[in-house]
Amino acid sequence: MDIAEVAKHTGVPASTLRYYEKQGLIASVGRQGIRRRFAPGVLDQLALISLGQAAGLSLDEIRSMLLPNGQPSIDRQMLADKADEIDALIKRLRAVSRGLRHAAACPAPSHAECPSFQKLLKAAASGALEKRWRRPGLKLPYK
Amino acid sequence: MDIAEVAKHTGVPASTLRYYEKQGLIASVGRQGIRRRFAPGVLDQLALISLGQAAGLSLDEIRSMLLPNGQPSIDRQMLADKADEIDALIKRLRAVSRGLRHAAACPAPSHAECPSFQKLLKAAASGALEKRWRRPGLKLPYK
DNA sequence: CCTTGACTTGAAGTTGACTTCAACTCGTAC
DNA sequence: GTACGAGTTGAAGTCAACTTCAAGTCAAGG
Numbered sequence: 050m051d052i053a054e055v056a057k058h059t060g061v062p063a064s065t066l067r068y069y070e071k072q073g074l075i076a077s078v079g080r081q082g083i084r085r086r087f088a089p090g091v092l093d094q095l096a097l098i099s100l101g102q103a104a105g106l107s108l109d110e111i112r113s114m115l116l117p118n119g120q121p122s123i124d125r126q127m128l129a130d131k132a133d134e135i136d137a138l139i140k141r142l143r144a145v146s147r148g149l150r151h152a153a154a155c156p157a158p159s160h161a162e163c164p165s166f167q168k169l170l171k172a173a174a175s176g177a178l179e180k181r182w183r184r185p186g187l188k189l190p191y192k
Numbered sequence: 193m194d195i196a197e198v199a200k201h202t203g204v205p206a207s208t209l210r211y212y213e214k215q216g217l218i219a220s221v222g223r224q225g226i227r228r229r230f231a232p233g234v235l236d237q238l239a240l241i242s243l244g245q246a247a248g249l250s251l252d253e254i255r256s257m258l259l260p261n262g263q264p265s266i267d268r269q270m271l272a273d274k275a276d277e278i279d280a281l282i283k284r285l286r287a288v289s290r291g292l293r294h295a296a297a298c299p300a301p302s303h304a305e306c307p308s309f310q311k312l313l314k315a316a317a318s319g320a321l322e323k324r325w326r327r328p329g330l331k332l333p334y335k
Numbered sequence: 336c337c338t339t340g341a342c343t344t345g346a347a348g349t350t351g352a353c354t355t356c357a358a359c360t361c362g363t364a365c
Numbered sequence: 366g367t368a369c370g371a372g373t374t375g376a377a378g379t380c381a382a383c384t385t386c387a388a389g390t391c392a393a394g395g
Binding site: 059128143 | 202238239240242243246247266274275281282284286289292293295296298315317
């Protein structure tokens with residue numbers, strides 16, 4: 050497959066594919082003239098990369114889960130750890146969501162007088178809420 | 193309060209406070225010599241900013257929720273919308289977490305043969321999983 | 336008076352994951 | 366044989382939210 054074909058099948062832009070190759074995340078199987086040729090297996094690798102990103106992994110981390118041949122060699126413990134991380138994130142997000150909803154429904158004339166909003170503010174001020182996550186996330190299937 | 197005091201109370205670095213001021217997110221009440229002085233109210237504003245960040249708002253969005261005087265003027269509908277967004281994100285994250293856990297527990301010799309892992313991969317490949325979220329998130333209180 | 340330390344400034348640097356660009360090379364079609 | 370479209374390259378640009386830096390300004394203490 051040439052790069053356009055891979056891009057079409059995966060939705061990953063050609064520029065990104067070249068970038069991934071440079072980063073050692075995927076590999077082309079030789080060239081036809083000047084053009085890269087990819088084995089069909091690259092589609093699976095790209096799926097794996099997408100999954101890793103959805104799970105909140107950096108490209109560096111994802112690379113560390115790939116054998117030199119591109120096959121995944123994934124530590125099950127790492128998967129479980131990542132799941133734990135995501136669960137913790139979910140917990141925090143639910144707290145924020147609940148707080149926001151409460152504040153949205155709060156009948157106080159201004160948020161300055163809404164106790165639940167104040168509570169949220171206090172939590173935020175205390176540093177209990179994270180300001181920035183390490184990284185990207187996911188789009189998801191089952192909507 | 194001077195900038196160091198605000199920094200100490202809030203944990204927000206002085207450099208960030210200056211940055212926020214430049215961005216119009218907070219305001220100082222005059223100077224003492226060359227040094228900024230802040231009214232205590234700035235602590236509340238910073239709490240609000242933290243909360244906004246935890247809810248996934250960009251600084252631009254947060255600014256749009258502030259009146260020129262720094263008081264929040266928050267659209268309740270917007271809060272509800274944000275809560276919806278967060279809930280949707282939670283849904284996606286839970287799918288990923290479940291998938292990861294399943295894969296971690298999967299007894300197949302390699303993930304290449306694990307059906308649930310394959311399913312996850314397929315979801316990721318389909319673009320159902322987001323690669324990058326718009327932005328930061330939260331750290332959270334109730335751990 | 337001079338040093339010290341905390342503050343000031345605007346400009347430039349950082350990070351991660353890409354995208355965009357100019358300049359170039361092919362294979363194919365006319 | 367030449368124009369075209371699609372690929373190639375390395376370098377530079379983008380975005381957000383900051384941080385870092387050099388150079389300068391003060392107030393207070395010794």
